Amino acid sequence: MTMSDEHEHHHHEHEAPEALDAGSQALAEALRSSFAIVKIVMVLMVLAFFGSGFFQVGPSEKAVILRFGRPVGEGKSILLGPGLHWSFPYPIDEVVKIPITEIQKVTSTTGWYFTTPEQELSGEELPAGPSLNPAIDGYAITADRNIVHTRATLNYHIDDPISYIFNFASASNSIQNTLNSALLYTAAKFNVDDILTRDVAGFQDAVLARVSDLTDQEHLGIIIDNCQVQSVAPRQLQDVFARVTEAQQNQSKQINDANAYRDKTLLNASAQASAITTEAATASTNYVKAIQADAKAFTDLLPAFKMDRNLFAQQKLAETMTVVLTNVQDKFFLPQRADGQPRELRLQLNREPPEPKPAAANP
C-alpha cells in the first residue's frame, strides 16, 4: 500500500514537473516549427533569388547579359534571341533588352515637305502654298541653287552589336541624322536635273556612299544593305517641270524620227544606186554581146553578100518584111491611084491610149 501510495505519491510528485515539461515542450515545439517555417522561407527566398534569373526575350527584341557589367559572350554571340533564358540575378548579372530585329530601317526626316502618313497613304496632298515654311517643310538645296524634295530609306543590319548597343545611346537616331546629312551633302554636289531625271541612280549611289563613309567614321558598327532615294521637284513647280520633260521627250522624238527618215532615205538611195549600176552593167554587157553577135553575123553573111548583092538584099528584105508584117498590128495597103498621083492620107492621132488605135481614114 505504501509502495503503491508511494508510487502513487511518486506518481503525483511526478505529475507537476510533467505538466511543466509539457509547457516548455509546447514552447520548444512552437519554436521548432516556427524555425522550420523560417527555414522554408529562407529556402524559398534562395529559390526565388535564383528563380528570378529567368527571363523571356520577345520576338522583335534581343537581350544581352551583363555579368558584373561586362557583356557575356563575344561578338555577335552576346545577343540572345527570342525565348526563355536564365541569368544570375542582380547584383551578379543584369539583363539588357534591346528592341532590334534582323534588318533595321531608318527613314530620313529633313528633306521632304510637310505631309502626314494618312495623306501619303491616300495620295491626297494639301495644295502647296506659294513658299516653303522652314519650320515644317524640308528640302535640300542643289549645287545649282535649286530646291528639291528628297528622302531616303536605309536598310542595315548590325555588324558589331557591342559598339551599336554600348557605345551609342541611340544608334538608330545617329544613323538617321547621318542619313539626313548625307542627303544634304549629296544634293549640294548635284544639279537639280541630275537628281530628278538625268542621273537618279548616280544620286542614289552617292547618297549611299556618303552614308557608308559617315557611319564608318562614326564607328556605328552597322552594315548597310541598301538605300532607296526618292526625289521630286517642289510641288509649286511640278507643272513647269512636267513641261520641260515633255519638251525634252518631244525633242528626242523629233530626233528619232529624223534618224528614222535618214535610215530610210539612205537605204532607198543605196538600193536605187545599186539598181542604176546593175542596169548599166547589164546594158553594157548586153550591148557588147549584141555587137559581137552582129559582128559574127556580119562575118557569116559577108560571103553571100559578096556573091550576089541584089539577091541577098531582096532575100533579107523579104525575110524582114515577113517578120514585120507578122508583128505589126494594123496594116493598110494603099493601092496606086489610076491617075498615078499619090494619095492624100489624113491621120487623126488620138493620144488616149487603149481605145481607138491610131486608125486610118479617108481612102
Next chain:
Amino acid sequence: MKRNTLTIVIGAVLVLIFALLLFVFQVRKSETAVVATFGKPTGQHYDQPGAYFKWPWPIQKVYKYDQRVQNFEDKFSQTLTADNNMLLTSVYVGWKISDASQFLQVFPGDSSVSLPNAQSKLEGMLRTAKSAVIGGHPLSDFVNADPQALKFDAIESEIEQSVQNELRTNNYGIELEFLGFKKIGLPESVTQTVFARMTSERQVLISLAENTGKSEAQKIQSAADADAAKTIANAQATATRLRAEGEAEAAKTLPIFEQNPDLAVFLLRIDAIRQSLNQRSTLFFDERIPPFDLFRNMPTNAPGQ
C-alpha cells in the same frame, strides 16, 4: 547537425547577397562612374565594366553616367553667309562624357539634371561656332557642282573643331564624337524667289528643247538627203563609165564591119526596120514599097478603077 549546416549555408548565402548589395556596385559596359566620399569625388575612374567595392551610403555615393555617345541637335537657326545670304541650319552632334569626375564637378547633380545642363551649354557653344564658321563662307562653299569648290565637309569639321576646342579649354569633361548638318534651308520669302528663278530656268529649258529638236531633226534630214543624192550621183557616174566601157569594147568590132561598109549599113537598116516596126505599130504601104511592088498593076476593086 546536418540540419544546422544547411541552415548556416543558406544564412551565409543571404548574408552574402545582402553584403553584395551593400558594398559592391556595378559599372556596366555603357557606363562610367564616380564615387564621392561624403560628397567629395575620390578622383578614381570607373570607366571599365565590372564590380567595384564601395562603402555603403551615407559614407560613399556612386554617380553613374552614360558613357555612350549621346545625340543632340540644335535649333534650326538663321545665319548670314560671307556673301550675305541668309541660311537656316541645324546641326546634329554625337557627344559623350569623357571625364566623369570633371563632368560631375562642372555639372553637379544626378544625370536627370546634369545632362540637360550640359546640353544647353553645348547648344550655346554650337550657336557661337556656327555663326562664326558659316559667316566665313560664301554660299558657293555649301552648294557646288565642282567637288573641289564644295566645302561642305570642311565647314562641318570647322564647327566641330571650334566646339571641341572650347570644350577642352573649359575642361567640361565632354567631347564631341561627330558633327554634321541635319537640315539646311532658306528663309520662307527666299524660297519664293528661288521658285521664280527656277520657273524661268525651266522656261529656257523648254524653248531650248523645242528649238534644238527641230533644228537637229532638220540637220539630220538634210544631211540624209544630201548623202542620198550623192550616192545616186555616184551610181550614175559609175553607170556612165560602165556604158562607155561597153562602147569601147564594142568599138573593137569596128574593123570587122569596115570590111564591107555597104553590107554593114544594109544590115543596120534591116535591123532598124525590124526594131521600129515592132508590135503596136501601124503600117501604111503602097505598091512602091518592096516586096509590095509585086502588087503593082494588079487589078483592084477600087471604085475609081
